[in-house]
Amino acid sequence: MNAVEIEEAVSELAERPFDREAFPFQFLEAFGNKPATIKRLRDGHSNGSDVGGVLQRNNIHIAVAESGTVTATLAALKASPATTKAKAQFILATDGDLFEAEDIESGETVACTFTEFPEYFGFFLPLAGISTVKQVRDSAFDIRATSRLNRLYVELLKDNPAWGKADRRPDMNHFMARLIFCFFAEDTDIFNGTGLFTATVDQMSEKDASNTHEVIAEIFRAMNTPIKDRQTANIRSWANVFPYVNGGLFSGSLEVPRFSRIARSYLLHIGSLKWTQINPDIFGSMIQAVADDEERGALGMHYTSRPNILKVLNPLFLDSLREQLEEAGGNGRKLLNLRNRMARIRVFDPACGSGNFLVIAYKEMREIEAEINRRRDEVGRLSDIPLTNFRGIELRDFPAEVARLALIIAEFQCDTLYRGQKLALAEFLPLNNENWITCGNALRLDWLSICPPTGTGVKLVGDDLFHTPLDQARIDFDNEGGETYICGNPPYLGSTWQDKEQKAELEAIFGHRTKNWKSLDYVAGWFMKAADYAIATKAKTAFVSTNSVCQGEQVPVLWPLVFKTNSKIAFAHTSFKWANLASHNAGVTVAIIGLEIAPSNARQLYSESDDGTSIVKDVQNINAYLVSGPDLIVEKVNRTTSDRALMLWGNKPTDDGNFFLDHDGANALCSDHPEARVFIRPYYGSAEFIRGIQRYCLWIEDGDATRAAQIPEIANRIANIRTFRANSIAAETRPAAEFPHRFRQIQGVGERMALIVPRVSSERRPYLPIGLLPERSIVADSSFALYDAPLWNMALIASRLHLIWIATVCGKLKTDFRYSNTLGWNTFPVPTLTDKNKDDLNRCAEDILLAREAHFPATIADLYDPEKMPADLLEAHERNDEVLERIYIGRRFRNDTERLEKLFELYTKMTASAGGAKKRKVGAV
Known part of the structure; x- marks a missing residue:
């Protein structure tokens, strides 16, 4: 379950009649506990409560109290030995009227009426395995509102199925945007009177909802009609109290979908929420999921938290503004210069979704501007930062519409905070006619025509979602001499998951530059477009991206093209998890990459230490692997230059399955023909080794072919292989029919071990x-395979150092590590090892093998499940890492960034000492 689904389940529970016997189990069900878990608790098999309640180990101890004894019952739960023994994090007591709970770990408490407890659902989210609790608490209202709007949306589509079809979906989405504005406006006094919209619908519509759509349509018509035209337009008196909004939000068709009694009830319930708490930073991302069939199943999961967005915006330009503010101190002239600079800054998100990057950028800049005004004794001054400087491109119409609405709400909230509600209200309506959120395909559109260099005219304005033309001359004047910053979180999509249209978009961008573009992630298109855009505008860019664009085969394809435009990596945040609000969700691994034309020598590399501490380093250069060091590409090498064993591909059978036997088949063949035993060997591929599958193969040397063919079953198998190969459509396979007794390609066989x-x-x-x-x-x-190799070779490959090298230079297949002998093993930089070093590493490898053996018959898949890895095996690996890393630098590395920096330093020396071996500079394609 995700946070929105949990909130909805908790709210439904609070609305039911209180059931003393069932409540503890209903509560646990609301947080995603499975029926089997609930059954064991009901039966008493896993319920360890000693106070007549329900105790779930490591989670919560719940008791239903007698009326008026909630506080005393909570104290009894806290004092309970069972609570301590079961390591319960939460205790909860309620009598159906009052509700009290405590997080024993943090000491935080909740005390409220029973009907109010859903407002605190975020408090209990650890019960569902959701760790992003602070983010949920900070956005609790947005989650509740999203849940209610989703109910309304689904209910309306039941009674208005035509509105769910492609041609009417924009009308439905536009209707939802209007509702959101009305709910916000009635709670913030934008409408003259708190709750005006909800109260009017409640009073003027029939209880059976038969005319609800007509009432809402008349309210919308009023907000689209200037006050001076109201009499002529015959606006109903009860709707005439609504202000003129304009701004395109209520223009166009005013048709409203029909409401059922349930839908009307949902609408009134939504209106009763406290919409002053709306957070436009993330609300847009949540509400867009309501209107997107593909995303509704993951409702509330897709949003980018403010801390993560600031990882992009701070080093891109906000840190520079704050530094200038600090430097200005109380100097009025310097403060004025900074304010004038901010008024000309444009923030451009070419994959803006519902606008969260733009909204946070706007709010952060308004905060800095407010501090300038405070220092200059100009508190309450009209902002110089226009919304039209926050520009975006979004493929889908509803998110684009919500993005503009989110910016409008953010502007009002900032005006209220920094200028006072009176001034904010006086200047908010009517909405202006400016719209810089363009609905279109960012990889197909010319960015220069949407966000042009200063002093030039715009060739393509927004798609007029709000039906409002823009006075371009004023916008050019506002931005004359200004800066442009590109930011965002474009769609990733690895090459495997791209459809034909997306492939065509990448081909249009890369096809004339390189023939290898098909391996690129979809996000690569945004990096290339941004680099091209910067040639004309000197814009600086920072995107969130999957770290795969800086790994493996994508590096030599993408980055030479980007660097050829003179853009360089000015800052980067190395790999970290981009988590969401789904329970037990690990999140996707991403990196943040900042580009700039000819950046200064001081470049920033951000990372996190192994213990989670943030680290920032000033470095001279950041290469395409996001490592401090020269720009280079790691190339394949056919043989290792050290004394490590040669790593060879495994052997390829091409046999239509005739070489292979399972355990029973091998035993049966040997039972019938004992002389066959010499031709049967254990066979291991990836699946056999990782999953512990027993499999055997026939292995017949050339000199034994005649003797083997005397065994009827083997002879039959050889004949089948000859026929299969001879009839193959692959030209390279047919000649192998001449030697059907052996594998088509034999790379090597070890005498002792492999x-x-x-x-x-x-x-x-x-x-x-x-x-x-x-x-x-x-x-x-x-x-x-490494045949007859010393065990210290295993210690190298089993290390964290080697895993990071493979992930970086070899990349991944889909989301899995892809190993390469020529690119990963042969290039892996290792310091010169002494005999003692090798002995120590031999012992480390032996300890790893012994730890595995202690858990027989557990497979590699079992043993290396990150949630179940045995402590002794983990300890053996930690010891191996300790020994190896001390060989490299005399201590443990602090994080993977430091590991890579050392590896690339050694790689540079290694390739130089090899006579300038394959080390291609990134500058040339």
Whole structure:
């Protein structure tokens, strides 16, 4: 469940008649507990309460109190030995009238009436495995409002199915945007009287909802009619009290969908919420999910938190503004210069969604401007920062409309905060006619025509969502000599998931530049467009992106093209999790990349230490791998230059399955023909090694082919392979019909042992899978093998250092690690190892193998599940990392950024000492 679904379930629970017996279980169900879990608690099998309540281990102890004894019951829960023994985080007591709870870990408490407890649903979200509790509490109203609006939206579509079809969906979405404005306006005195909209609908519409749509349509008509024209327009007297809004929000069709009794009830309930608490930073992202069929299933999950957005905006330009403010102190002239500078700054998000980056940028700038006005004794002064300087492109119409509405709300809230409500109200209505949120395809549109260099005319204005033309001359004047900052969180979409249209968009951008564009993530299109745009505008850019654009095969494709425009990486935030509000959600791994034409020598590299501490370093250069160091591309090398073992591809059978036997099949063949045993060997590919699957293969040397063919079953299998290969449509396969007794491609076989490294493995695992195979094992082509290699080679591959190197230079297949012998193993930089170093690493590898063996028959998949990894195995890996990292720098690395910096430093030296071996500069394609 996600936060919105939980809030809805909790609210429904509060609306039901209170059931003393059922409440504890209903409460736990609302937070996502499964029926089987609830059944065990009901049966008493897992209920450890010692006060007649319900106790869920590691979570909560609940008791239903007698009337008037809630506080005493809560105290009894806190004193309960069972609460302590079960390590319950929460205690909760209620009698159906009062509701009290405490978070034992933090000491925070809740005390309210029973009907009010849904307002505190964020307090209990750890029960659902949601860790982003502070973000939820900060946005509790937005989640509740989204939940209610979703109910209304779905209910309206039931009675108005035509409004859900493609041709009417824009009308439905526009209607929802109008409602949101009305709810906000009636709670903030924008309308003359608190609750005016909701009260009017309640009073003037029939209880059966038969005329609700007519009442709302008349209110909308009034808000679209200037006061001087009201009499002529025959506006009904009860609607005439609404102000003239204009701004395009209520222009166009005023048709309203028909309401059922339930829909009318939902609307009135929504109106009763406290809309002054709306947070336009994230509300837009939530409400857009209401109107999007694909996103509604993940309602409330897709939003970008303010702290994450500031990771983009602060180093992009906000830090510069704050530094200038600090430097100005109380100097009136310097403060005025800063204010004039901010008035000309344009913030451009070419994938703006519902506008959260633009809204936060606007609010942060207004805060700085307010401080300037305070220092200059000009509190209450009209803002010099126009909304039209916050420009966006959004593919879908409703998010684009919500983005503009969110900016309008943000402006009003800032005016109220910094100028006072009286001035804010006096100047808010009517809304102006300016709209700079363009609905269109950002990869198809010319950004220079939407957000042009200063002093030039706009060729393409917004799509007129609010039906309002713009006076371009004034906007050019406002921005003469100003700065432009591009920001946002464009769609990622790896190459595998792109549809034909998205592929065509990337081809239009990259096709004339490189033939290798098909491997690029969709977000790469935004980076290239931004770099091209900066040539004419000197704009600075910062995007949130999946870190895959700075890894593997995408690096030599994308970044030479970007750098060719003279854009460089001015700052970057290395990989971190971009979590959302879904329970148990790990989030996608992203990076933040800032681009600038010829940035200064001082560039900032942001990262997080292994213990979660934020780190920022000033560096001379940031390369395409987001590492401090020279611009270079790691190239494939056919052989390692050190004394490490040669890593070879596994062996390729091309046999239509005829070489292989399972455990029973191998036993049966040996039972019937004992002489066949010499031709049967254990067989390991990625799946067999990771999942512990027992599999065998026939392995017949050329000199043994005649003897093997005397065994009827083997002879039959060889004949099948000959036929299969001879009839293959692949020209390279047909010649192999001449030797059907052996694998088509044989890379190597170990005399004593082999280390196996799967070519693809899950990114969830904290270490790359590597293992020691039994003697005579055959390694499949889904893996790599190091034959008869010393165990210290395993210690290298099993390290955190090696995993980070592979993730960076080899990249991923979909979301899984993709291993390469020539790009990953042969290029892996290792300091010169002494005999003692090798002995220590041998011992580390042995300890890892022994720790695995202690948990037999657990598989690699079982052992390296990050949530279930045995403590002794984790300790063995930690010890291996400790030993190896001390060889590199004499201590543990603080984080992966530091690991990569050292590896790239050694790689640069290694390639230089190899006579300038393959080390391509990023400048040339």
